[in-house]
Amino acid sequence: MKKLIIKSIIYTVLILFTLEGLTRIFYLAKDTPTRFLDEYKVEKWQPNQNGFSVTGNRRQNFSEYHINASGYNSYREFTPTKDKVEIALVGDSFIEGFHQNYYNSIGKKIEKSLPKIEVYEYGYAGYDFADQLHLIHSYSNQFDAIDHVILGIKFSNDLTRDEYKVVKGRLALESPTNKTLKKSKLLVYCKNIGILDPPQELLYTIKSFLKSNSKKAVVDSLSALKRKEGKEKKYLENFEHLIAKYGFDKNRFTLLLDSRITPPVFISYLRKNKISFIDFASSFSSSNHPKTLIYDRHWNNHGREIIAQLIIDYLKSIGISQINN
Amino acid sequence: MLFNSLSFFIFLPLVFILYWLVFSKKNQLQNFFVLIASYVFYGLWDWRFLFLILASTIVDFFVGQFIHASDSTTKRKTWLWISVLFNIGLLGYFKYYNFFISSWVDFMYLFGYDPKSTWTLQIILPVGISFYTFQTMSYSLDIYYKRLTPTKDFISFATFVSFFPQLVAGPIERASNLLSQITSKRVFKYTQCTEGLKLILWGLFKKVVIADSIAPIVDDIFLNYNDYSASTLILGVSLFSFQVYGDFSGYSDIAIGTAKLFGIELMSNFKFPTFSRNVAEYWQRWHISLSTWFRHYVYIPLGGSRVSKLTSVRNIVIIFLISGFWHGANWTFIAWGAFHAILYIPVFLMGRNRIYMNTVVAQNRWYPNLTEIAQILLTFSLVTFSRIFFRSPSITDAFGFIKQIYTHFSYESYHHPMGYRMIDYFVLLGLFILYEYRIRRDERSPFKFKSKAVRFAMYVIIVFGMLLFYDDQIDRSFIYFQF
Numbered sequence: 001m002k003k004l005i006i007k008s009i010i011y012t013v014l015i016l017f018t019l020e021g022l023t024r025i026f027y028l029a030k031d032t033p034t035r036f037l038d039e040y041k042v043e044k045w046q047p048n049q050n051g052f053s054v055t056g057n058r059r060q061n062f063s064e065y066h067i068n069a070s071g072y073n074s075y076r077e078f079t080p081t082k083d084k085v086e087i088a089l090v091g092d093s094f095i096e097g098f099h100q101n102y103y104n105s106i107g108k109k110i111e112k113s114l115p116k117i118e119v120y121e122y123g124y125a126g127y128d129f130a131d132q133l134h135l136i137h138s139y140s141n142q143f144d145a146i147d148h149v150i151l152g153i154k155f156s157n158d159l160t161r162d163e164y165k166v167v168k169g170r171l172a173l174e175s176p177t178n179k180t181l182k183k184s185k186l187l188v189y190c191k192n193i194g195i196l197d198p199p200q201e202l203l204y205t206i207k208s209f210l211k212s213n214s215k216k217a218v219v220d221s222l223s224a225l226k227r228k229e230g231k232e233k234k235y236l237e238n239f240e241h242l243i244a245k246y247g248f249d250k251n252r253f254t255l256l257l258d259s260r261i262t263p264p265v266f267i268s269y270l271r272k273n274k275i276s277f278i279d280f281a282s283s284f285s286s287s288n289h290p291k292t293l294i295y296d297r298h299w300n301n302h303g304r305e306i307i308a309q310l311i312i313d314y315l316k317s318i319g320i321s322q323i324n325n
Numbered sequence: 326m327l328f329n330s331l332s333f334f335i336f337l338p339l340v341f342i343l344y345w346l347v348f349s350k351k352n353q354l355q356n357f358f359v360l361i362a363s364y365v366f367y368g369l370w371d372w373r374f375l376f377l378i379l380a381s382t383i384v385d386f387f388v389g390q391f392i393h394a395s396d397s398t399t400k401r402k403t404w405l406w407i408s409v410l411f412n413i414g415l416l417g418y419f420k421y422y423n424f425f426i427s428s429w430v431d432f433m434y435l436f437g438y439d440p441k442s443t444w445t446l447q448i449i450l451p452v453g454i455s456f457y458t459f460q461t462m463s464y465s466l467d468i469y470y471k472r473l474t475p476t477k478d479f480i481s482f483a484t485f486v487s488f489f490p491q492l493v494a495g496p497i498e499r500a501s502n503l504l505s506q507i508t509s510k511r512v513f514k515y516t517q518c519t520e521g522l523k524l525i526l527w528g529l530f531k532k533v534v535i536a537d538s539i540a541p542i543v544d545d546i547f548l549n550y551n552d553y554s555a556s557t558l559i560l561g562v563s564l565f566s567f568q569v570y571g572d573f574s575g576y577s578d579i580a581i582g583t584a585k586l587f588g589i590e591l592m593s594n595f596k597f598p599t600f601s602r603n604v605a606e607y608w609q610r611w612h613i614s615l616s617t618w619f620r621h622y623v624y625i626p627l628g629g630s631r632v633s634k635l636t637s638v639r640n641i642v643i644i645f646l647i648s649g650f651w652h653g654a655n656w657t658f659i660a661w662g663a664f665h666a667i668l669y670i671p672v673f674l675m676g677r678n679r680i681y682m683n684t685v686v687a688q689n690r691w692y693p694n695l696t697e698i699a700q701i702l703l704t705f706s707l708v709t710f711s712r713i714f715f716r717s718p719s720i721t722d723a724f725g726f727i728k729q730i731y732t733h734f735s736y737e738s739y740h741h742p743m744g745y746r747m748i749d750y751f752v753l754l755g756l757f758i759l760y761e762y763r764i765r766r767d768e769r770s771p772f773k774f775k776s777k778a779v780r781f782a783m784y785v786i787i788v789f790g791m792l793l794f795y796d797d798q799i800d801r802s803f804i805y806f807q808f
Contacts, residue, residue: 001345004518011784018785019792028792058749058793194797198331294744 020186029189030054030098032182033067035174040138041166043131044071044124053098055296057193066102070122075103078120080145085320088120088143089311090132091152091256096123099298109308114315120146126170129153129239133246134164148320149249150278150311152256155266159235163245232263239266250275254314256307258284278314280307326369327802328579329532336366341586345513352510356484359587363489367453374451377415382486384411385461389468389475389482401469408465412458419454424654453493455651459618461486464500466622473500481508490583494576494803496594496614499621503591511588520769521585527771528578530787532803535571535757538794539564539750545742547716550726554733558726565716566709567754570599572804573612581769592617597765598708599758600686602700604668605678607708615651619644634674641673642666652715657723661714668707685765743798753794 023029031051037043049067070078073096080086089095089107097105107119122135132151136143143149153159172178181187190196242248255277259267270277283306284291291303299307326333340362348358368375388408395401417425433439464485467473476482485504491497546553546561553561577594584591594614601607608616620629627640642663649662672678686701687693693701717723741747764771774780 001513004515007519008522011781014781015785015788019789022785022789023792057795058745060745189792193792193795195792195795197797202331290744 023185029185060294063101074121086118086146088146088149090122092127093125106304106308113312128158130161130164137246149253155262159238162238162241356480360484363487366489381461382483386482388465392468393475405469412462421654456495459497490580517585521582524578524582528575531571531575534790534794536568537799539568554735554737555730556736557739558730576803596768601704605672606681656720657714664711
């Protein structure tokens with residue numbers, strides 16, 4: 001018995017080490033750049049980092065990223081001036097685009113169509129509307145020089161706060177323990193493909209079982225509807241509060257949203273208050289090809305093409321593309 | 326609890342350690358512990374159906390005693406019928422009730438009657454019912470045929486019925502093999518345990534990498550067969566052949582390996598059926614425990630092949646129809662069984678049904694000759710064709726599938742429904758077939774290499790394969806659980 005246990009442990013350790021090596025050789029796991037909080041308390045990536053982002057098993061999606069001097073994933077540096085025409089795309093991981101080669105991003109696609117325009121992509125995974133407006137507000141000297149700003153917004157996720165506060169949970173990912181764990185590419189790969197989900201779920205179940213005995217309240221459809229309306233109201237108030245606090249230039253700022261998942265009340269509000277927005281719902285619905293990646297809900301190349309084209313059309317429609325062209 | 330779930334990977338080491346370190350002093354104590362563990366294993370799926378296992382256990386335990394104690398043949402027969410009727414009754418109610426009712430309604434409808442089918446019930450099929458009822462019945466039958474003396478130890482008998490490694494999907498054991506091991510003292514053997522662990526690893530590979538990874542392709546092709554041409558449909562049913570083999574033989578390997586950890590040797594259930602040279606050999610290599618069961622308890626009592634050719638043919642037809650029906654309450658399985666009978670009868674009449682009994686392909690050679698390759702391809706094609714019935718949800722769909730093959734007889738490239746590269750699966754299956762061919766002489770030793778380094782490399786490749794093909798979006802339950 002002793003021999004069996006000892007040998008099993010030795011074999012397990014040796015196999016794990018070999019698998020770690022194989023994971024590295026075949027580059028199955030993603031690199032994770034380091035994040036930090038700058039002097040304005042804006043969370044971003046440490047400047048000048050390079051690496052590869054991998055999703056799915058067997059490297060279903062493999063792309064390179066490059067963090068520029070401003071701390072965002074882009075092939076170009078952000079140097080806005082009054083002389084050039086610049087567009088800023090501000091948003092979360094969809095704009096950040098780790099799932100695409102940095103030289104084939106939405107911004108790059110726009111620039112290919114409109115060569116005299118420079119597109120700055122201020123994307124960062126997890127940025128909500130508070131993060132976005134706080135960034136614009138903190139770097140107002142830069143953003144004032146930018147001709148037009150497009151902000152990606154998902155109503156159900158991005159309006160849960162009415163003011164900006166540092167998200168400690170995200171920064172905790174930079175804790176020494178997490179950093180050490182991330183050094184194991186095997187662990188990162190296993191997490192990425194979902195092998196670690198069952199043990200995590202088990203731990204969560206045990207935790208919640210030990211924590212409370214309270215049963216989940218059964219919500220009837222009427223209460224659910226009321227709750228939904230309450231949430232929508234709250235999110236709308238948050239939106240109003242945020243634009244009041246950090247400023248929102250209706251002439252230069254445009255939202256990018258999907259009306260299929262945005263409540264009509266918010267769309268009406270935007271229309272009523274003359275806040276312009278680009279809606280990609282119909283373009284996505286009318287395309288028969290997949291718009292997202294396998295194993296990942298982010299836009300694939302086709303999805304990004306659609307978004308880029310919509311932005312190009314929009315810029316043309318408001319005359320931005322004519323400037324200096 | 327599934328063999329490929331996290332709960333099993335917590336459950337197994339825990340039970341293993343307690344079994345050998347805490348309960349090993351007394352055999353009865355060990356058996357009692359295994360019994361409790363088995364009930365926990367089953368009860369975690371649905372504890373209510375534990376009562377069915379218990380009922381089947383109690384009935385056959387006492388029936389066995391009564392048959393043994395009775396001198397008169399009539400009494401012995403009566404007790405045997407009680408066991409058979411009880412177990413078949415359980416199966417009939419839980420597995421076949423709705424099928425009989427709806428078939429009756431369909432039959433009446435043919436004659437112009439419309440007896441609204443209000444008698445069908447919402448019945449959940451208890452997992453493993455087809456397996457454990459056959460196992461308990463074999464006990465009573467063996468006592469009836471005086472091949473076995475009944476045990477007086479109820480705990481041991483209950484452990485025999487519910488032994489968790491083979492409770493839900495076999496191998497269907499006979500008491501002469503399993504019960505005798507349960508009633509004897511087990512001794513911890515290092516070699517047996519390592520053999521068990523290797524089988525578990527190989528079984529997991531077959532399940533996770535082979536069966537589960539191709540399941541979405543098979544599901545997609547069978548669901549949308551009307552949209553595809555012949556090449557895709559042939560691909561779908563061929564892949565299903567590998568899926569069902571990987572799934573069920575993988576399960577059996579894990580079961581046999583797990584039993585080995587507890588000092589128990591279960592019978593082999595699969596012996597590389599892919600390399601069968603005719604359909605008779607295929608049935609000597611596929612789901613062996615079920616074929617053996619039918620041979621012992623149905624075919625031989627009916628006269629087997631010692632009667633006239635015509636009666637033997639009748640017996641073969643009966644066996645295959647029952648075997649098909651055993652798999653599920655659907656006409657598709659009966660059609661599948663009938664098709665196999667049609668394939669088997671010519672082999673039987675030509676006297677070629679036993680010629681490959683004790684040999685494997687390329688017995689003393691590295692490579693098979695051209696005749697063997699042709700035989701293997703033909704057998705594989707025929708068996709694969711039969712799987713159209715096995716996999717289709719209805720007879721109409723099965724014939725629709727076949728019709729689509731010949732009405733749309735063309736080639737088209739197929740794209741994975743989830744967007745994965747198809748080439749990965751072709752390479753994987755190619756390597757799998759080659760490896761299975763390499764180990765074809767011994768189904769119990771998947772890693773039989775003299776060099777430790779090669780063996781270690783194989784372990785790494787197997788685990789790495791699982792990491793590469795693991796998909797958390799796939800339903801990981803076993804196909805044979807539905808039977």
